[in-house]
Amino acid sequence: MAKTRTQYVCQRCGAASPKWAGQCGDCGEWNTLVEVEAAGPRRSGFAPLVAGSAVEQLDQVSLADVxxxxxxxxxxxxxxxxxxxxxxxxxxxxxxxxxxxxxxxxxxxxxxxxxxxxxxxxxxxxxxxxxxxxxxxxxxxxxxxxxxxxxxxxxxxxxxxxxxxxxxxxxxxxxxxxxxxxxxxxxxxxxxxxxxxxxxxxxxxxxxxxxxxxxxxxxxxxxxxxxxxxxxxxxxxxxxxxxxxxxxxxxxxxxxxxxxxxxxxxxxxxxxxNPSALFLSRHAQPVPGSVVTVTRQGSRPMLVEVQALVDRSLLGTPRRVTLGLESNRLNLLLAVLHRHGGVALGDQDVFANVVGGMKIQEPAADLPLLLAALSSMRGRPVPTGWVVFGEVGLAGEIRPVQAGEERLLEAAKQGFTHAIVPEANKPRKSAKLGIEVMAVSRLEQAIALV
The missing domain is CATH 3.40.50.300 (P-loop containing nucleotide triphosphate hydrolases)
Structure with missing residues (x-):
């Protein structure tokens, strides 16, 4: 009888190996190789050629709706x-x-x-x-x-x-x-x-x-x-x-x-x-460290609340903790705030959170995160009814984001009256949106507004 051949297959990526190893050589995961029976040898020779699907011109393919x-x-x-x-x-x-x-x-x-x-x-x-x-x-x-x-x-x-x-x-x-x-x-x-x-x-x-x-x-x-x-x-x-x-x-x-x-x-x-209402905390009065932004999840604009807490650090290395945001992005933005905003937080612990467990992976939350940190450090709240969005560049510029007008419409629908947006996202006729739009091109201008 022919001897049964065995091989070791990674349960994470599916890579096969003739010998067992503690770490998969393809995906790098540990203790994922499992012994399985190998498939039999293939027949020698070439498979016969058979006719398959017909070749079509791309411009002749039907565009019927799915x-x-x-x-x-x-x-x-x-x-x-x-x-x-x-x-x-x-x-x-x-x-x-x-x-x-x-x-x-x-x-x-x-x-x-x-x-x-x-x-x-x-x-x-x-x-x-x-x-x-x-x-x-x-x-x-x-x-x-x-x-x-x-x-x-x-x-x-x-x-x-x-x-x-x-x-x-x-x-x-x-x-x-x-x-x-x-x-x-x-x-x-x-x-x-x-x-x-x-x-x-x-x-x-x-x-x-x-x-x-x-x-x-x-x-x-x-x-x-x-x-x-x-x-x-x-x-x-x-x-x-x-x-x-x-x-x-x-x-x-x-x-x-x-x-x-x-x-x-x-x-x-x-x-x-109405998911926007789910991720907003309607405070009885304005509180420092809280800024509302409009994020875009797929094709849906959604209002979320970005919170920041800045406190004096008692450790040699201040802590930077984020929930729902990228931690490396926070360190980068704090450096921009120091260089172009004149605000140093090198000796402060900074904690950032997105209310409701939402995860934001787009740069539109850069400006509201910085304003929330600045508001917490100075103990001065952002006015009620204000919404903020915009990407912050390393040179201190405020860069535009996608679907700016759709975000403003969602904010106006939720009852917000003022919006700080990038200059390139300023609509031509903001009066029709029912919200007062304040466009900024530099980080210093946004800090001066709030």
């Missing part, structure tokens, strides 16, 4: 780019117990009236799914459900039932008979996901895959899993908070960084129609 179906949730439709696309495969990940199964079960109940659906569970029994549905008080209970973990059996049921929308909870529990490795391994994940994607594209079935996440917050398994699907969504939340944020980090049918906001209640996840 059909979309509403999920029954305006927030989910936004984060998906307008709704569910037939044949589209979506991967959604998040911490255990964050509400992935709850949200998808609610969506199935809304979409069952539009076309057939199927909920495939590999982690829970059908009794547990029924108990969750009873607790949520779904509008309808006639939902087709299936408890199965063998991917061939799942695809056979999909072929027989012919649903338009399928949820697989979760991809890590599926396995295929073609491989001997355990469910959840790199080879099983890759093969099961490939079979599901091929079937979805062939049958034009919209599929949602639920994925486990690692302790770092990334979806468990190789990154090739995220490359195979069309859309990747992440659930985010703060410990102890009842609010959930669904963020799109990849979307072939819409904009990335779109987000949907939900509130966890006894009856399941409820939409938050």
């Amino acid at each position: 059909p979309r179906a509403s999920t029954g949730s305006a927030e989910m439709d936004r984060v998906l780019g307008g709704g569910v696309v037939p044949g589209g495969v979506t991967l959604i990940g998040g911490d255990p117990g964050i509400g992935k199964s709850t949200l998808l079960l609610q969506l199935l109940a809304h979409m069952q009236g539009l076309y057939r659906t199927l909920y495939v569970t590999g982690e829970e029994s059908l009794t547990q799914v029924r108990l969750r549905a009873e607790r949520l008080g779904l509008p309808r209970m006639d939902l087709p459900v299936l408890a199965e973990t063998r991917v061939e059996a799942v695809l056979a049921q999909i072929e027989a039932q012919k649903p338009g929308f399928v949820v697989l909870d979760s991809i890590q529990t599926l396995y295929t008979d073609a491989l001997d490795s355990a469910p959840g391994s790199v080879s099983q994940l890759r093969e099961c996901a490939a079979q599901v994607v091929r079937h979805a594209k062939r049958s034009q079935t919209a599929v949602v895959l639920v994925g486990h996440v690692t302790k770092e917050g990334a979806i468990a398994g190789p990154r090739v899993l995220e490359h195979m699907v069309d859309t990747v969504l992440y659930f985010e939340h703060d410990e102890g908070s009842r609010y959930r944020i669904v963020r799109a980090v990849k979307n072939r049918f819409g904009a990335v960084n779109e987000l949907a906001v939900f509130a966890m209640t006894d009856g399941g996840l409820k939409e938050v129609n």
